[in-house]
């Protein structure tokens with residue numbers, strides 16, 4: 001391609017960028033206007049709700065439906081995700097707590113869901129994320145709830161039994177693990193590999209094949225593992241890209257997870273109920289009387305009404321030995337008449353029933 005042609009294309013790009021800049025600024029002014037209207041309509045004692053997860057899900061879906069390429073739908077939605085994040089930060093920057101330290105997959109999930117214009121606050125444990133949200137110190141929390149290779153994250157499920165929380169969203173993240181070393185690591189003398197227990201489990205077969213005799217040490221997070229290897233010449237860590245970049249580590253082996261589709265689902269917890277979008281999920285906790293057929297009784301109303309269960313998980317209840325609670329996710333919103341009917345029926349049969357929240361299905 002000649003220099004002249006390139007020059008002409010660059011002029012076109014500069015002109016387009018100017019238009020994009022103007023349009024984004026117009027959009028941001030609209031968001032400011034939305035904030036002004038919301039404030040005006042506030043009754044006494046009410047605090048304004050700027051963040052609308054149901055509206056954001058609709059905006060992203062519309063973008064994906066109208067996109068004609070050449071950028072892919074997900075790529076385009078990611079760009080709009082960031083535009084919305086910045087527009088919302090003009091109204092009111094959200095504070096989001098996650099399982100820290102910096103560089104964890106929970107932080108990556110928070111960024112994927114809310115964009116980069118939020119203030120993200122690392123917490124030392126899942127329970128602390130719940131407490132921080134309950135205390136009103138942050139607007140939302142992001143907690144892992146299940147992994148496609150390793151199953152339920154029990155700390156999170158148990159925290160729902162102890163705290164009154166509303167689930168207002170979900171986000172799924174592809175999890176890629178790498179074997180990371182520091183500048184001073186002697187790679188032929190590694191005697192210890194640090195990671196979170198979940199990640200060690202997700203890479204079990206790879207470790208058995210490549211480092212069968214090396215000690216595996218479970219630490220509080222992948223980012224913590226990455227931090228440790230910086231100062232230990234005989235150690236390596238298993239962690240993701242964010243932690244590798246943050247702590248300046250090198251990848252000795254990439255994508256070492258046993259299953260290539262390894263993903264983790266995270267929940268967004270807060271205090272605000274989310275209205276229906278038409279494409280929602282609901283999470284409930286039910287405890288049934290300990291009698292034969294209890295699980296069957298629990299499932300029948302869903303089956304009879306054609307409601308799609310997406311997950312069912314059992315945990316020991318806190319109130320007695322050998323009694324259980326069920327965590328159930330299904331498609332629909334608790335305000336849908338059909339779902340309402342099922343929940344009423346369940347409430348009659350159950351010892352306790354709690355709706356944890358209805359929220360838009362993950363868009364990205």
Ligand SMILES: C=C(O[C@@H]1C=C(C(=O)O)C=C[C@H]1O)C(=O)O
Nearest residue numbers: 031034050051052055084087088
């Ligand atoms: C602008 C609004 O507020 C926020 C910003 C949005 C946006 O930038 O599109 C969408 C929903 C809200 O989180 C709104 O309520 O429409």
